[in-house]
Amino acid sequence: MILTLAGGVGAARFLDGLTRVFPPGEVYVLGNTADDTEIYGLHISPDLDTVMYTLAGLANPVEGWGIHNDTFESLAALGRLGEEVWFRLGDRDLATHIFRSNQLRAGSSLSTITAQMAKQLGVRSSVVPMSDDPIRTIVYTKHGDLAFQTYFVRRRAKDRVLGVTFQGALESRPAPGVLKAIRGAAGIVFCPSNPLISVGPILAVPGIRAAIAGRKCPSVAISPIVGGQAIKGPAARMMKTMGMEVSALGVARIYQELVDVLVIDTVDADLAPAIEKLGMKVVVTNTMMTGLPVKKALARTVVKALQKFRA
Amino acid sequence: MILTLAGGVGAARFLDGLTRVFPPGEVYVLGNTADDTEIYGLHISPDLDTVMYTLAGLANPVEGWGIHNDTFESLAALGRLGEEVWFRLGDRDLATHIFRSNQLRAGSSLSTITAQMAKQLGVRSSVVPMSDDPIRTIVYTKHGDLAFQTYFVRRRAKDRVLGVTFQGALESRPAPGVLKAIRGAAGIVFCPSNPLISVGPILAVPGIRAAIAGRKCPSVAISPIVGGQAIKGPAARMMKTMGMEVSALGVARIYQELVDVLVIDTVDADLAPAIEKLGMKVVVTNTMMTGLPVKKALARTVVKALQKFRA
Numbered sequence: 001m002i003l004t005l006a007g008g009v010g011a012a013r014f015l016d017g018l019t020r021v022f023p024p025g026e027v028y029v030l031g032n033t034a035d036d037t038e039i040y041g042l043h044i045s046p047d048l049d050t051v052m053y054t055l056a057g058l059a060n061p062v063e064g065w066g067i068h069n070d071t072f073e074s075l076a077a078l079g080r081l082g083e084e085v086w087f088r089l090g091d092r093d094l095a096t097h098i099f100r101s102n103q104l105r106a107g108s109s110l111s112t113i114t115a116q117m118a119k120q121l122g123v124r125s126s127v128v129p130m131s132d133d134p135i136r137t138i139v140y141t142k143h144g145d146l147a148f149q150t151y152f153v154r155r156r157a158k159d160r161v162l163g164v165t166f167q168g169a170l171e172s173r174p175a176p177g178v179l180k181a182i183r184g185a186a187g188i189v190f191c192p193s194n195p196l197i198s199v200g201p202i203l204a205v206p207g208i209r210a211a212i213a214g215r216k217c218p219s220v221a222i223s224p225i226v227g228g229q230a231i232k233g234p235a236a237r238m239m240k241t242m243g244m245e246v247s248a249l250g251v252a253r254i255y256q257e258l259v260d261v262l263v264i265d266t267v268d269a270d271l272a273p274a275i276e277k278l279g280m281k282v283v284v285t286n287t288m289m290t291g292l293p294v295k296k297a298l299a300r301t302v303v304k305a306l307q308k309f310r311a
Numbered sequence: 312m313i314l315t316l317a318g319g320v321g322a323a324r325f326l327d328g329l330t331r332v333f334p335p336g337e338v339y340v341l342g343n344t345a346d347d348t349e350i351y352g353l354h355i356s357p358d359l360d361t362v363m364y365t366l367a368g369l370a371n372p373v374e375g376w377g378i379h380n381d382t383f384e385s386l387a388a389l390g391r392l393g394e395e396v397w398f399r400l401g402d403r404d405l406a407t408h409i410f411r412s413n414q415l416r417a418g419s420s421l422s423t424i425t426a427q428m429a430k431q432l433g434v435r436s437s438v439v440p441m442s443d444d445p446i447r448t449i450v451y452t453k454h455g456d457l458a459f460q461t462y463f464v465r466r467r468a469k470d471r472v473l474g475v476t477f478q479g480a481l482e483s484r485p486a487p488g489v490l491k492a493i494r495g496a497a498g499i500v501f502c503p504s505n506p507l508i509s510v511g512p513i514l515a516v517p518g519i520r521a522a523i524a525g526r527k528c529p530s531v532a533i534s535p536i537v538g539g540q541a542i543k544g545p546a547a548r549m550m551k552t553m554g555m556e557v558s559a560l561g562v563a564r565i566y567q568e569l570v571d572v573l574v575i576d577t578v579d580a581d582l583a584p585a586i587e588k589l590g591m592k593v594v595v596t597n598t599m600m601t602g603l604p605v606k607k608a609l610a611r612t613v614v615k616a617l618q619k620f621r622a
Contacts, residue, residue, distance in 0.1 A: 041413035073382050077406030082431045091402045095388030098409075102352035120392050 002306070003028045003185035007198025008035070008047040009064030009232050010224050011191035012054035014302075017295030018189075019055060019125055022303055027125040028181050029055075030208075032193070033110065034137040034166050034201030037149040039087050040078065042097040043104055046149075047198065048114055048129055049096055056121035058092075064232070067092045086154045111175040128181070130202045133172035137197050138165050148197065157234035161241045164197055169204040182211040187306035190221035192287065194235040195254045196242070203258070212258050218309035219259050220302050222287055223248040226265040231288065249274050256280075261305045263287060263298070281309065313617070314339045314496035318509025319346070319358040320375030320543050321535050322502035323365035325613075328606030329500075330366060330436055333614055338436040339492050340366075341519075343504070344421065345448040345477050345512030348460040350398050351389065353408040354415055357460070358509065359425055359440055360407055367432035369403075375543070378403045397465045422486040439492070441513045444483035448508050449476050459508065468545035472552045475508055480515040493522040498617035501532030503598065505546040506565045507553070514569070523569050529620035530570050531613050533598055534559040537576040542599065560585050567591075572616045574598060574609070592620065 002022060004015065006029050019027055032047045046065065053059040053067055060066045070090025079085045089097065096117065103113045109132040118127045137148035141159035151159060182188070193199050203209040212219065228246050230236040236246045244250045248264040252275040255262070262280050264271060265287040272282040283305050289295045313333060315326060317340050330338055343358045357376065364370040364378055371377045381401025390396045400408065407428065414424045420443040429438045448459035452470035462470060493499070504510050514520040523530065539557050541547040550557045556564070559575040563586040566573070573591050575582060576598040583593040594616050600606045 040409045041416050042409065067388075071382060071384050071402065073402035074385060074406045074409070077378075077403040078410060080431060081406060081410045081428055083410060091382065091384035091405075092388040094402075094405070094409075095385045095392060098351045098353065098385070098405075099389060099392045099394060105352050117392055 001026045001028055001181070001185055002187045002189055002303075003030060003181055004189040004191055005030050005193070005199050005202050006047065006051055006191045007032050007193025008050040011047075011193045011198070012050045012059065012064065013289045013295060014191045014222060014298065015051060015125070016054050017289065017292070017297075017299035018302070020292075021296050021299045024055070024124040028185070029125055029127045030178060030181070030202060031114075031127060031129050032198045032201050033129045033131060034135045034169075034197070035148050035152075036134070036136065037087075037147060039089065039097075040083065041101065042094070043101045044087070044089075044097050045100065045110070045114070045129070048127060049093070052114070052118050052121060052123055052127050055123040055125055055127070056118070058121065066090050087149060109175075126181075128178060129175050130178065130208065131172040131205050132175050133168060135166050135168045135172050135201055135205070137201060138167050140164065152234065157237070161234075161238045163242065164200070164238075166201045166204045169201065170206065172205050174205050174207050179207055179211050182208065182215070185215070185217050187217050187303075188212060188215060188219040189302055189306070190219070190255060190259060192222040192224040192231065194224060194230070194233055194238070195251055196235065196238050209258070218261065218306045220261040220263060220305045220309070221251070221255050221259040222263040222298065222302065223251045223265065223268070225251050226287060227267045247271060252278050252280055260309050263302060263305065281305075312337045312339055312492070312496055313498045313500055313614075314341060314492055315500040315502050316341050316504070316510050316513050317358065317362055317502045318343050318504025319361040322358075322504045322509070323361045323370065323375065324600045324606060325502045325533060325609065326362060326436070327365050328600065328603070328608075328610035329613070331603075332607050332610045335366070335435040339496070340436055340438045341489060341492070341513060342425075342438060342440050343509045343512050344440045344442060345446045345480075345508070346459050346463075347445070347447065348398075348458060350400065350408075351394065352412065353405070354412045355398070355400070355408050356411065356421070356425070356440070359438060360404070363425070363429050363432065363434055363438050366434040366436055366438070367429070369432065377401050398460060420486075437492075439489060440486050441489065441519065442483040442516050443486050444479060446477050446479045446483050446512055446516070448512060449478050451475065463545065468548070472545075472549045474553065475511070475549075477512045477515045480512065481517065483516050485516050485518050490518055490522050493519065493526070496526075496528050498528050498614075499523060499526060499530040500613055500617070501530070501566060501570060503533040503535040503542065505535060505541070505544055505549070506562055507546065507549050520569070529572065529617050531572040531574060531616045531620070532562070532566050532570040533574045533609070533613065534562045534576065534579070536562050537598060538578045558582060563589050563591055571620050574613060574616065592616075
């Protein structure tokens with residue numbers, strides 16, 4: 001079984017490829033929930049949903065998030081009732097949040113509900129939240145401490161990030177089965193997600209980082225930074241304003257001790273020697289997942305790297 | 312100000328006419344909430360919504376309930392997640408329930424939320440729930456005690472009704488301003504709604520029946536039973552199985568002491584003498600609201616009856 005650490009869109013794209021070249025039933029997705037938020041009293045888990053929709057074949061291929069061809073009648077009607085509508089919830093997407101919120105209030109856990117929904121939608125991989133306990137990314141800015149979705153969606157990630165914290169992480173426990181899955185994995189993959197705010201919170205759940213650090217299987221990361229730019233999202237700007245080097249080398253430094261092989265893009269090939277000095281192997285390939293062929297090729301490269309490192 | 316006691320579709324049709332022949336800002340709608348239910352954790356107030364949508368010009372002209380041209384994407388997606396979907400909630404309609412449920416959980420009262428929504432939708436009349444406390448119609452049948460929507464929508468009102476009760480009514484209080492509105496009304500109108508399960512629960516809220524019985528203004532009811540049949544819904548069957556006469560005379564008996572004038576359909580003209588013996592005046596007219604002209608004519612007849620009785 002391959003265990004993957006996953007944020008949102010970047011991870012989902014990689015997982016789309018991985019589950020096409022590797023048995024999907026043997027892929028375990030450990031998902032970030034620190035982006036979760038409550039809107040209109042509904043619990044939204046953007047990263048889990050992005051992964052779930054993608055693996056169910058429902059994802060919006062352009063934006064990466066949400067459901068393909070979704071409509072926005074409910075949202076428009078909420079606007080007419082005076083609600084703010086900056087978080088774009090489609091009608092079909094809303095069903096997920098209504099279902100989840102109802103089950104949560106009935107006492108079910110996020111991991112149980114996520115497994116139930118994924119199964120209903122025909123997803124064969126395990127999609128598991130990092131924790132059933134509430135963990136929330138707070139972004140420190142000059143304009144105050146912002147909830148992640150306020151920073152990211154509402155304010156379009158325009159604020160200079162002074163720091164981040166994962167509220168509730170210290171008191172949280174990994175979701176049931178997570179530590180066992182890490183220990184039993186034949187390979188660990190860090191998806192090309194924001195290392196600070198997508199993978200960071202997963203590693204902040206007590207026990208998870210230690211379990212990965214103590215792994216007996218190979219671990220591969222795909223750099224989400226290509227040519228000094230984040231492929232998607234605010235990762236580059238966040239790394240920069242937090243004093244990190246915005247490059248695959250910067251990513252390597254964050255993942256030191258946790259990753260055996262870093263997959264970097266061909267445009268970053270010159271960084272390989274510096275990354276190798278950190279004690280990692282480097283694989284250079286095309287990581288720009290512009291279409292299905294590249295997704296699958298990247299996934300094959302990662303699977304091969306896992307096998308090669310083991311041998 | 313005219314104060315109206317209102318159930319769902321029949322009441323909404325009448326109110327549609329009334330607010331076209333009488334200043335809508337001077338119409339006060341006292342609505343039934345005993346049909347309220349919770350679905351997917353969302354609080355649904357079918358009768359209040361039917362009135363609100365109708366007065367906002369949003370109602371579905373065929374069914375009478377729901378929103379015109381609504382779509383059902385969320386409901387279909389909830390079905391794919393394994394939920395039961397026998398209660399037809401449209402996407403735009405869902406926004407109402409999401410908004411209301413969120414505000415209720417935040418501590419707002421049903422009357423405050425209803426007023427807020429009606430205002431946002433441009434409704435100029437006051438739409439007021441009978442109570443902010445939970446009151447629920449329970450229908451006794453051979454198959455057990457059924458929540459009203461289970462009896463009515465899910466089981467299509469097919470069970471023989473042995474009796475009804477309004478759970479919570481005894482402990483409830485009228486919503487703020489209701490008793491004052493009754494006392495200050497220039498006229499009271501019982502809309503053509505089910506007297507047992509639409510108007511019945513309103514009268515079961517302690518204080519409301521007494522306030523209407525002690526009225527200093529005229530009170531007019533429109534019989535929802537025409538030619539021994541209910542125009543809509545299970546009223547006729549319920550009256551019959553509960554041992555009541557299914558006719559305008561049966562309606563008159565239920566409303567004795569509370570109503571000064573009963574408006575009955577021309578097909579029931581022969582019942583006038585028996586109704587008058589109960590101490591009511593009778594007005595005979597066309598009450599089949601098949602279109603806007605009839606709705607307006609009926610409303611004018613009712614307003615005239617109120618004025619005439621006063622004089």
